[in-house]
Structure formats: C-alpha cells, structure tokens
Amino acid sequence: MWKILLLGKIGQLGFELQRTLAPLGEVTALDYPDIDFTKPETLTPQVAATKPNVIINAVAYTDVDKAETEIDIANAINGEACGVLAKAAKQLNAPLIHFSTDFVFDGRNGGSYCENDAVNPLNVYGKSKRMGEEAILAFGKNYLILRTSWLYSMRRETYVLKVLRWARTQPKMRVVTDQTGSPTSARILAEITAQALAVVKNRGSEWLEERRGVYHLAGDGTASRFEFAQTILSLDPRREEQIVTEILPAISDDFPTPARRPGNTSLNCDKFERAFSLRLPPWQEALRLELTA
Template sequence: MKILLLGKTGQVGWELNRTLLTLGDLVALDYPEIDLASAESIRGVVRRVKPNLIINATAYTDVDKAESEPDLAMAINGTGPGILAEEAKRLDAALIHYSTDYVFDGTKGAPYTEEDEPNPINVYGETKLAGERAVQDVGGAYLIFRTSWVYSLRRPCFVTKVLKWAREQETLRIVDDQISSPTWARTLAEATAQVIAQGRGEPVAYLREKRGVYHLAGGGSCSRYEWAKAILELDPSRQKQSLKEILPARSLDFPTPAKRPMISLLNVDKIQKVFSLAIAGWEEGLRLLFDGS
C-alpha cells in the first residue's frame, strides 16, 4: 500500500510520519513541496505519487490570524481538501482528513456527537467545516476525524505556552469557561494507524465501508484552567518554574480576534464502537507526553 502523508512537520503529521512507517510505502510531504492553497500543486503531487491512501494533516491552524486572512484559510482548509478528495476518488484511493471541535458553537452544554449540527462562530471553524463538506460532497472513500485541543512538544501550542509562561511569570491567569478535551498528537496518530491497520492492505474498500465523520479526542473533559494546572503539576522540570499562583479567569477578560466556543467537548463513543478503539483519558496523554517525548 502506498500512503501519501501531507503535513509531515505539523504536530499530528510529525507523529503520523513515524507511526505509519510500518503500514506501507510512505511518501511524506509538507509545504512547499505541496501547497494546499493551490489546486495545481495538489493535483500535480497526487498524480505523481499515485497513492492508495492519502492522509491530510495539513491545515491553516492559527485561529486568530484566520480572522484577518479568511481567503487563505478557506483555500487551505476549505477548498484544498475537496480537491484532494477528487484526486483520491480519481485514483480510487482513500482519504483520511482531520477537522475540529470548532465547527460547533459550544452552546449545547453537553458533549457533541457526530449527529449534532455544526455552527461555527469563527473563520477557522467555518473553513474547516467547508473542508469537511467538500470531502463529503465528493463522496469517495473518506474518514474525517474531528479532534480538539491538540498538543505536542514539537510546535507552539497551549502546553508549550503554559510551560513558558510558568518560567517567566509569578502569576498566571487562565480561562476556566472554555471546556473541551486535550488531545496528544501521538494519540491521534496511533488511533489513525490502528484504523488503517484494520483495513489489512485493502484500505479503500474498508474505509469506504466505514466512511463518515468520527470524533476522536482525549477522553474526559477539562477547562483550560484545569489543563494548565495539570501541565504545571506534571512538568518534569518544575524546579524551573517561577510561578507562585495560577488563577481562573473568564474568556471575556482576554479579548481575542476570534471567538472561541465555550463547551466544544466531543463525544467519542462512535469511533470506539465502530473501530473497537479504547481512548485513554486526557490526563493519561499528558502524563505520557512528559514521560516519553
């Protein structure tokens, strides 16, 4: 099986690049070898590589910047995935694509299932939803994994920011009204690999049979404040922290260009049932990150 992985240096892509090696002949690329904002670039790469399976871990992920660059965000997150899906279908290949809890408005007050109607409240969420719909409209063999609050130590993210702030400041104020589930990039990559492995060399037929949207995130839930506290407690270099106190705050206290959904927690029952996956709690992922990275 020939696998084309896009976004190999991103948080999820980096983990996929090492996890997928045993599953087939892996071609891993990133910008500028492929530009998701260019139909010509996408078509050129896919037609040259001729994969059986495409995994798209690329995205425009800067939620605030997307507010001032909506066209670029839409090209990468909304239009590009649709072209990838068309190219996959043309080759009779399968496509695995990632999306986000930010397709929801966060007002449900309970974990979102795959049946809940998306209603994004920022540009990033709108573009990611457009990408989902473009892939679904093509209707080939696809899986869309919606995930939330992705972290790793490889690129700037909430975890690396909290560790940095704790070494520079004595007081930290973190919002406690945004609730979701932190997801270690490696957890996502490993779950993706387990799903592919279940296809036993026939990924297209298998993924076509299972095609659809799945929620895939760390188990359980927390606020950003609780997440930050857990990060600081598990920090293996705690002695380097200058922090004396961490205080809860409200999102309203920190105005940002993009609005965030308040409770965007994803219900992960479907993926666990369909693929017999056991999803570990979010704290477990954080513990493993600090133990093993």
C-alpha cells in the same frame, strides 16, 4: 505494498504520522512548498503522480486569529483544497483520511458533542474547516473525517509548552475557566490513526467505505483551560523550576482575541470506538506520558 501519501509532514500531527505510518507501507510525505494548498488546482497531478493506496491530509491553516484577516487563504487551504483532494482520491480509488476540528461547533452544547450534533462555527477558521468537511462529504467516495480537539505536542509552542513557560516566568497566572475541550496528544492521535489504518489494511477499502463519514477522535474526557493548566503544572517533571504560586480563574472576555472561541467543545468519541475498537486514553494519562517522555 501499501503506498501512503501523507500531506503536511512538518505540522505537529504530520510529524508524528510520519513515524506511525511507516510500518504500514511506503510513505511519501510532502509539505509546503513541495505542495501548496493555496493553489488547490495543482494538487490533482501531484497526488496522482505518487499513485497512493491511501491519502492522509494533515495540512491545515491553523492560526485561528490570523484567519480572521486571511479569509481567502484559510478557505483555500482548509476548504477548497479538501474538495480537490476528495476528487483526486475518488479517481484513484484511494481512501482519504482527513482531520477536522471541534471549532466547527459553537460550544453552547451542555455536554460533549456527538458527530450528528448541529455545527455552527463561530470564527473564520471553524467555517473554513467546515467548508473542507462539506467538500469531502460532497465529492468523496471513501473517507474518514476525524475531528479532533486541543491538539498539543512537545515540538511546537502549543498550550502545554506555553503554560510551562509562563509558570517559570511569572508568579501568578490567570487562566480561563469558560473554555472546555478534550486535550489531545498529537503523538497518540497519530498512533491511533495508524492502528485504525492497519484495521482498514486488513479488512479492505470496501469495509471502510461502509463506515465512511465523520468521527470524533480526541483525548478521552473533558477539561477547562484552567483544569488543563493545573494538571500540566502538577505533572511537570521539573516542578522545582516553577516560580508560579497562584493560578487565578478568568473568563474569555478578560483576554479579547480577533477570533471568538467556542465555550464547550469536548468531543464524544464513542462512534470511533464502535467502528475501530480503539479509543484514546484519558487526557491526563496521555499528558503524563508526554511530559515524562
């Protein structure tokens, strides 16, 4: 029986992973305050106590703007704790599956980003996530670092639910056209992650070790925030409740935020498909499934 340790069970991705990992083995799922990533040194004995065959880390400090003033906390959770986990996983000979972000890039690329494109995070969150990647690359033995982008679920107040709310409360919406990404359903990302782990379970951890590294795993295709909002509204199953009549294009400078956002961070996921024969569906199709579920 495979023993799976899932860290971050309450987050949007972690919640979905609890369900999708269950068929693969016995899942021990933890979250704050049972585990506290701001105290990285406490993680080693806690991880060892569960004797996992595989460790999945869905914990993260994800408040991009707040991170600008909580630098130490963001670095501890997204950076240092990942190094501790990588070392613990190595001692236990257990693969570590970790999630990272498109915000490690500066967004100035002309097309979609590949794994070996140069990183250059623009904000504290992106820097702290890159710190976590570097720690796993330095200390890990067997790992997957899965970079995803524009994650949403219907459980948390993410972009999709915000757009639906705005459309019901205001006649005009202004949405930026100069931020481009790969919208990703947390539910489908959790499903693909579990399917990839089923491949690993069948082929063995040596097979994974040969393929260890960074992979991009996000909704297929590219959208600007503007196109994403338009599509959310057109797929809204309760369109009759919308009072919005106009969506107006805007630019990021119209909405100053504490953290700078990168421009284009859409992700090319071909490497993951070559390794695991799996690919997320086009983001529009995933969104349709989420909104009509």
